[in-house]
Amino acid sequence: MPRLRIGSHSVSSTALTRLSPARYSAGLVLGADRRRTPVTVRMFRPEPGRIALVGGVWAGQLLAFRALALGARVTVVTAEPAVWNGLGPAALGRVDDRVEIRTEPGAVRPATAQRPTLLIHDVPPAALNTALPEQPWQTRLTIVRRLEPAAWPTLKQSGLCLLQRLGAAESSLAQHALRLPQESARFLQVMADDMLTMVGTDGDRHLWLHQTDLERQVLGPPRR
Known part of the structure; x- marks a missing residue:
């Protein structure tokens, strides 16, 4: 899996603001629908x-990138830290404690309206610890790299599901799990x-996700 393209560029916070997705209705812009109307969550x-x-991880990194642009803190729990290392400097142009x-x-710092947290x-589904306490202004994003029956509880317990292109077997599972x-x-x-399909x-x-130039430079083209 390709790693983040770290080391060949940096950006100022001013540039980040200019290139980041605009804020509509205090939401995070996912992309636009077929009428080119912004789709926000x-x-x-x-x-x-x-x-x-x-x-895939690429889509998760894109969401993290856009959450950081909104001022959020991002904590990533992963079995492949090398894939995620460098996210903070790439997105913010500097080392920043907003990315962990x-x-x-484990426990994460308290989230607030001014500094929410994307966890x-x-x-893998078997390694998820759903017993960890949740808190206000914190959103838990679970990446399901391959949809299998073990991941059904994750989908059913989520208020929002985002799906990239699926294979036939995955599509059948998604149809039943999400009706x-x-x-x-x-x-x-x-x-x-x-x-993406948003359910x-x-x-x-x-x-359609409509990457900014900076997002494409850092994350590369869309892929799963």
Whole structure:
């Protein structure tokens, strides 16, 4: 799996602000729909939140990148720290304690409305520790690299599910776990690399991610 492209560039916080996704309705901009209308999610709330991402590390890093642009703190629990190392300097142009990469779960600093926390779990479903306490203004993003029956609880316990393109077997599992229409399940198999399907309480919605130049420079092109 390609690592972050660290070391060949740096950016100032001014440049980051200029190149980062705009803020609409106090939400994080995921992309745009087929009408080119911005698609946003309210990533952080006074109550704890859970998001499941069925896809690759690249998409998780993109969400982390955009959360940092909103002023959030990002903590990553991963079995592959080398894949995530350098995220802070790449996104912020400097070493910053707002980004923490660890291999074991544990307590995180309290989150606030001014400094919310995105807690990313990039570990196999069997290694997830769902007993860890959750807190206000903290959102837990669980990356499901491959959708298998063991990951069903993660999807069902999440208020929002984001899906990259899936294979046939994964698409069938997603259809049953999320109660998707047959047409949506078929579309999951043919989505472009730069697309996500968002499934929440209002049904499913397809969107294009529309990377900024800086995001493409740091993270590379869309992939799973």
